[in-house]
Amino acid sequence: xxxxxxxxxxxxxxxxxxxxxxxxxxxGREAGVTRINLLGDVLAFGFFPTAExxxxxxxxxxxSLDRYPDVFTGFCFVNPENPEAFSIAEIEQRLQxxxxxxxxxxSCVVARDKRLDPIMETAERLGVPVLxxxxxxxAGSSGKESTPADIAxxxxxxxxxxxxxxxxxxxxxxxxQDIKPYPNLHIDTSGSQPMTELVEYAVSELGPExxxxxxxxxxxxYAPQIGRVAGARVSDAVKEMILYGxxxxxxxx
Amino acid sequence: MEDxxxxxxxxxxxxxxxxxxxxxxxxxxxxxxxxxxxxxLAYVSTPEASxxxxxxxxxxxxxxxxxxxxxxxxxxxxxxxxxGWREALSDYCEGGITAVRIIPGYHDYRCTCAEAAALVxxxxxxxxxxxxxxxxxxERTHHRLCQIPAAPAGDIVELAGRHPGLPIVAMCTYFHEAxxxxxxxxxxxxxxxxxxRMRTLPSLLESVPAERVLFGSHAPFLTLLSxxxxxxxxxxxxxxxxxxxxxxxxxxxxAEERERA
Numbered sequence: 001x002x003x004x005x006x007x008x009x010x011x012x013x014x015x016x017x018x019x020x021x022x023x024x025x026x027x028g029r030e031a032g033v034t035r036i037n038l039l040g041d042v043l044a045f046g047f048f049p050t051a052e053x054x055x056x057x058x059x060x061x062x063x064s065l066d067r068y069p070d071v072f073t074g075f076c077f078v079n080p081e082n083p084e085a086f087s088i089a090e091i092e093q094r095l096q097x098x099x100x101x102x103x104x105x106x107s108c109v110v111a112r113d114k115r116l117d118p119i120m121e122t123a124e125r126l127g128v129p130v131l132x133x134x135x136x137x138x139a140g141s142s143g144k145e146s147t148p149a150d151i152a153x154x155x156x157x158x159x160x161x162x163x164x165x166x167x168x169x170x171x172x173x174x175x176x177q178d179i180k181p182y183p184n185l186h187i188d189t190s191g192s193q194p195m196t197e198l199v200e201y202a203v204s205e206l207g208p209e210x211x212x213x214x215x216x217x218x219x220x221x222y223a224p225q226i227g228r229v230a231g232a233r234v235s236d237a238v239k240e241m242i243l244y245g246x247x248x249x250x251x252x253x
Numbered sequence: 254m255e256d257x258x259x260x261x262x263x264x265x266x267x268x269x270x271x272x273x274x275x276x277x278x279x280x281x282x283x284x285x286x287x288x289x290x291x292x293x294l295a296y297v298s299t300p301e302a303s304x305x306x307x308x309x310x311x312x313x314x315x316x317x318x319x320x321x322x323x324x325x326x327x328x329x330x331x332x333x334x335x336x337g338w339r340e341a342l343s344d345y346c347e348g349g350i351t352a353v354r355i356i357p358g359y360h361d362y363r364c365t366c367a368e369a370a371a372l373v374x375x376x377x378x379x380x381x382x383x384x385x386x387x388x389x390x391x392e393r394t395h396h397r398l399c400q401i402p403a404a405p406a407g408d409i410v411e412l413a414g415r416h417p418g419l420p421i422v423a424m425c426t427y428f429h430e431a432x433x434x435x436x437x438x439x440x441x442x443x444x445x446x447x448x449x450r451m452r453t454l455p456s457l458l459e460s461v462p463a464e465r466v467l468f469g470s471h472a473p474f475l476t477l478l479s480x481x482x483x484x485x486x487x488x489x490x491x492x493x494x495x496x497x498x499x500x501x502x503x504x505x506x507x508a509e510e511r512e513r514a
Contacts, residue, residue, distance in 0.1 A: 139400070194476040196277075
């Protein structure tokens, strides 16, 4: 649609539905999305999955990677509530043996929780990024949802880890300001409707290299989520960075 | 998508909004944006009428602002809980306006209440279409001290059932709300601004007939290009795309008429 390569840093396939791999690949192809980063079916078992359930979620991502290795990259999902040894072993196995390229954290604990520390230390040791859910949600959070201020705290504790905070649409102006002081903290453009002005604001405040395109499919759609970037009043060079270059650099494509 | 597809935007706004800055908050800038995106007509209200109790003055200012632009069709906002709407409705009808909008959440009533019923009766008698603004913005993103509920889908079903001959457009519904309403009410249509799921339109048309889906951008709150890209995406017939792009709007709002209120 935009005539350039597009890398979606934020997508989910369904671990119980292999056909969801095909659906996302087809929808992405229709929209001109060339590479898709899978974060796992992180809510398949609710907000607080057991170790066994975490493994099932990552098995689902592995299945997707095996089926479409030229399209998908994947992050390893962990729940910091689970035993530390399990989480570290899971990350090491998925990254070193299964080809995963990063770590995904959702809403199992807030990002200030010290149980994240061994996970972050593992990501730092392996040199991979961490993508963390966040939202300023005044309608009531589900699970133990982190705010952008919580993610900023995490970034300050681990300046050597590249962190991608999900959901510019949930962070908005306050969230962008929260993360601005931390150069290791990036933001993806997903979240809510394609609100105007936000991409421009994030680029202006964070610099274009810290903004990454993300869709959050299949709950969202490629076309309107690409449109929020393609329709932003930033240069074509900046759009290229957001839509592909920044994500590709962090994930190591 | 066919080249030169005629697109009518049934959901756009001119005016300021206290919670966000919008570059295209004037008629001139919105007109320029719409022109650049190939939108031939736009049904436009002012967001100022959602919070200011003097909605009649807000509508008057809107009509004055858009009058010199052929692209715009003003859609006044009415509040049935504050007097003055009968006279205003009569004036709008005489001025050739073909649709009015209600915003139950921001005006703090249910569209099933007695005051709303009186207004809707009058709208139907006037031969106009009724827009029900379900939301202005994602409820999760509201100001903490200004949390405005969405109009419940069940209320719109009930309203539609009481007025089966009245064309109603439920604006800014989510996917699941549109599917729920469509299953029970045949006289309600939906704009696409807030309807989203992977492969949005092919998915939506599995549950909602194309004749009841309208192109609406919710600009300048939302990115106009996003709505256009939804419309342009593969997976629906060109006939359905034309319905959604403009034909349904012409049928429901009588877009051939040039209102000069």
